[in-house]
Amino acid sequence: MEFCKDEDCGGLLVSEKVDGESVMKCRDCGTVHDVDGSYRVTETKEEDPMDRLNVNEGANNESTRPTTNKVCPKCSSDNEDEKEHEWWMEQTRSSDEPPTRFYKCRDCGNVHKEYD
Structure with a gap:
């Protein structure tokens, strides 16, 4: 300074x-x-949590992440068509905040997130 x-x-x-x-x-x-x-x-550049996402898949595009059925905001028609999604959680905010839940659509590959 x-x-x-x-x-x-x-x-x-x-x-x-x-x-x-x-x-x-x-x-x-x-x-x-x-x-x-x-x-x-x-x-200095403020870090974007989306830059740190672990969206890489393992060998043969097989993932070991758990799955759930959810409406994909990108490829579901009429927002009623549930698709299979992989999901994981990461601490993207301060430690006194709940973790962020990420979902990856197995059909289109879109990654979206939910906060608690």
Whole structure:
């Protein structure tokens, strides 16, 4: 974290691009500071729980997951046609929240989830 070097300010500097060049700009007074070798700009990406899903099947496309019959939101006609789904649970939220239940349709491969 870097702060404005202006004597009267001291505000937080944030990274911005000005005319294609990276600079550090004060959020309070707007003073632009050139980026020298002492600044390092990084980006963080919020993790999406769907990126961690274990949807891979074993050898010969055989799964060892339990199954249930459920309406598939993608391939069931009139939302009354129950299809066989594999299901599993993962802790995608904080530990004091219930786990998320995932279903994978064996007909179309669609993965959908339910929260408690």
